[in-house]
Amino acid sequence: MWEPSERYPDPAVRVLHPDFNKYRLALASVERLHTGCRWSEGPVYFGDARCVLWSDIPNDRILRWDEETGAVGVYRKTSWNANGNTRDRQGRLVTCEHRGRRVTRTEYDGTITILADSYEGKPLNSPNDVVVKSDGSIWFTDPVFGILGYYEGEKNPPELAPAVYRIDGQSGKVTKVTDDIEGPNGLAFSPDEKLLYVVASREEPRKIRAFDVAGDGRVSANRVAIDAGAGTPDGFRVDIDGNLWCGWGMGDPALDGVRVFNSRGEAIGHIGLPERCANLCFGGRWRNRLFMAASHGLYALYVNTQGAPGG
Helix, strand or coil, X not given: CCCXXXXXXXXXXXXXCHHHHHCCCCCCXXXXXXXXXXXXXXXXXXXXXXXXXXXXXXXXXXXXXXXXXXXXXEEECCCCCEEEEEECCCCCEXXXXXXXXXXXXXXXXXXXXXXXXXXXXXXXXXXXXXXXXXXXXXXXXXXXXXXXXXXXXXCCCCCCCCEEEEECCCCCXXXXXXXXXXXEEEEEECCCCCEEEEEECCCCCXXXXXXXXXXXXXXXXXXXXXXXXXXXXXXXXXXXXXXXXXXXXXXXXXXXXXXXXXXXXCEEEEEECCCCCCEEEEECCCCCEEXXXXXXXXXXXXXXXXXXXXC
């Protein structure tokens, strides 16, 4: 049974390197906002509605937590086994759907627009996570996880290699960015958008890889930014200082939660949770509240930094 810390500073927020001291708030503790999901993923914050949306993949729904009241309700069902979510630069919800095998946008009136469901005439596998660049382009990963069975999607044979794709912000054209990643999963840009980070979730041990990003959307110089060792990075986001806040866990309970790395790839902090964290986002009025989708629940922690735009 998880219990919130009654003490400050919260012992669940651990400093692994002196660099993390500036980001840890001594008078903030981990809060559990909701439990009862089967597999929480893809949180995204809506400041105009003061809410968090996140996916409960096996239950085929997107949930909504209200910041003012704490109430939780169903935002969408069926969600087509939605996974990753974000907002575009016009504030619209963008969603990766396992069972739909597509990336969609929810318009202001609630209608749904399909942004991508195929590449070169072949259906996508199961879009997983998504971010938006300042030029309006939408970048997403497409591993096979959602078509391996009937728990998080619908079983189907893959017709494309797992890859990272880019949807042009003006033309809507879908291009393949790279397929040189084993099990592409979470992704994010550095604050200056000169680097693209992607989790290679089928490398052993897992890695977070970095690519140089050109102005035309091409990437190069695939390299290891972080070797996860015994850890299992999944979804992650980057703050304004270039630190990576990574969903972490599985296996050793001591690793469950969020592992924080600086831009040099050094682990500097850890937020302990009672279950594995799959994904996270920054939100709140100042983008300084970390919302963490972790297995059965949704957690939050105020931190002394802000999320970079685009996540």
